[in-house]
Amino acid sequence: MKTDMNKAPIVTVDKAQIAQRQRKLEKVRRELKQEFVGIDAIIDELITYIQIWYLMPEVLARPVIVNLWGMTGVGKTDLVRKLVRKLAYQDRFAEVELSNSDNNSYYSWKHSVGGILESSGLNDGKPAIVLFDEIQRFNTVDIEGKPILNERFQDFWELLSDGRLARRDTKEDITNYLDNYLYSSSQRRKQSAMPPNPDEPQGPDVIGLWDARTLKKLFDFDESIHELAEMKHDDILKMMLARRKQKRIYEAADHSKTLIIISGNLDEAFSMARETSEADVDADIFHAYTKKLTLVDIKVALSRKFKPEQVARFGNIHLIYRSLRRRDFEKLIEMEITKIKARNLQHFGVELDLAPAIHTLVYQNGVFPVQGVRPVFSSITDVIEANISRFMFQALMVGGRRIKLDYDFAKKELIADVHKVGVVRAPYEGRVDRIRQGNDPAVTACVSVHESGHAVAYAVLFGLAPLQLKSKVASTYAGGFTFPHQIFMTKQTLAQKIKVMLAGGLAEELIFGDSHASIGREHDREQVTMLACDYVRKYGFVSDYQGYYSNNPSYPLNTELTDSAIEEMIRQLATETRDMLCHHQGFLLALSVDLQKRGSLAAAEIARIAKRFGMKLDVKEESHLHVPDYQKWF
Secondary structure, eight states: OOOOOTTSSSSSOHHHHHHHHHHHHHHHHHHHHHHSSSSSSHHHOOOOOOHHHHGGGGGGGSSSSEEEOTTTTHHHHHHHHHHHHHTTTOOOOOOEHHHHHHOGGGGGOOHHHHHHHHHHHTTSSSOOOEEEEEEEGSSSSSSSSSSSOOTTTTTHHHHHHHSOOOTTTTTHHHHHHHHHHHHHHHHHHHHHHSOTTTOOOOOSSSOOHHHHHHHHHHOSSSSOHHHHHHHHHHHHHHHHHHHHHOOOSSSSSOOEEEEEEEEOOTTTTGGGGGSSTTTSHHHHHHHHHHHHHHHHHHHHHHHHHHHHHHHHHHHHOOEEEOOOOOOHHHHHHHHHHHHHHHHHHHHHHOOEEEEEHHHHHHHHOOOOOGGGGGGHHHHHIIIIIIHHHHHHHHHHHOOOOEEEEEEEETTTEEEEEEEEEEEEEEEEHHHHHHHHHTSSSHHHHHHHHHHHHHHHHHHHHHHBOOOEEOOOOSSOOOOOEEOEEEEEEOHHHHHHHHHHHHHHHHHHHHHHGGGOSTTTEEEEEEEHHHHHHIIIIISOTTTOOOOOSOOTTTSSOGGGGGGGHHHHHHHHHHHHHHHHHHHHHHHHHHHHHHHHHEEEEHHHHHHHHTTTOOOOOOOTTTTTOOOOGGGGGG
């Protein structure tokens, strides 16, 4: 086929305009990185993916779809809002929350995405940005995978498919409106043929704003609403008839030039978001777990909420927010403190100097890794701003110009050196610290032995120091945890995990005696039973039972036959674990004492204690996967 090289291109490229937009986009990228902490990679990806939409929207044949996934409070919605503002797209932006529930009162009167976009003035085919936030609430399958009946907003999937929304009700609306208008027009003509009534004032023969808005929406006139409002009825009628004859008004609304951003929290992918003691688990551990999430994990999680064909319509541009690292939270706290200093200097002329202990106090009481940045802001207000106000008042009353603020963790006191006033002490204890310190010492001792039992078994069986060991946590009820690495599951490691689970309660029996062992083993035994059942019934690691014994009616094997094997397995592993703890009782006691005193031990500290008893433990990073060296068999 011969191509005519002399034929003018359909799209004219304005190189100067593209270059200008490119500079603007890069400026937005830099500004966003200055305003957000820990999401530079997300910002880079987002800017990269929206380039074609922002620089040359004319070439797009379908909308650009970008998905943002992450735990709550990581800045997904805020990032989109600031992007919109910096690109000056506020008038071309719609923020939509779809839901299966009719309780969403804001959209209770809307039944289609097209209706929402139309009311926002975005059905005109021009570039726009639409954010569909909290999309997980619009799930189309339930927890069992069964379809959810819901007729509202079903054109959302149509929008994702090709960016075109059918005007299903437009033809009927136009016909009804035109019939009414024709009738009103004939009535006006009849009335105009009659002698004028001097007692009735005659208004201007123009349609007015109310009809202009409706006509603009139904007939998609090029004229503005105000221009239409000043037109005469007969002129408008001619325009309506001509528009209906063209039939273009019945065509689907074109959103091929729209940037569609989908945002949500997928608990199925971010399973660590349900972890307990979240104020005490190290932020770097959560970050390491979220760092391993991939596009495939997101699609699997989506498949538990949406039908397969719908998952496909989300596309392949999925930006995954990682949980913030410890240094990210520390940087965020530093940035907020800098703002507080600047505000107080500007408003009151008082210079603030906050010691590192204040930063630590905020971190300890404000960082919940799985809840993002919101608790941090709240704690900064609680710890710093609320307390600074009392010292600020004292400084202003005597003309003081400086306040140095420190904190004494031992005495639980704020120490303020106020210019022209002197040193002022005020009792203060962080809200989360107060809960940690409220743990009963005797119960903490019990928890320390329990968690040390888990840690000793983990160290002996895997040669690793646990990532984190805690016996004082932010909980009304005393508790603790031993945070492991990721373990590749094999026949051997499955049995080893069972031993680690059993070791907590068995350590209590060894140190305190059988009669004083606590009931804190309940969750451990539940996990042990589950793992042992899987060992026998699911994985077939016991040679006498090679069928798949499950509760699935499709595989109706009698699970009771395996009960004795499961009991025997747990009993044998418990005996082996008890013997192991007796052999390492010195390490168990030393670890328990240190943990009881300090409430928390890091991996390096656990390894140092183990070394005193002739054990060399590996200290591995949070992302380490413990897996056999299968390659050595080749």
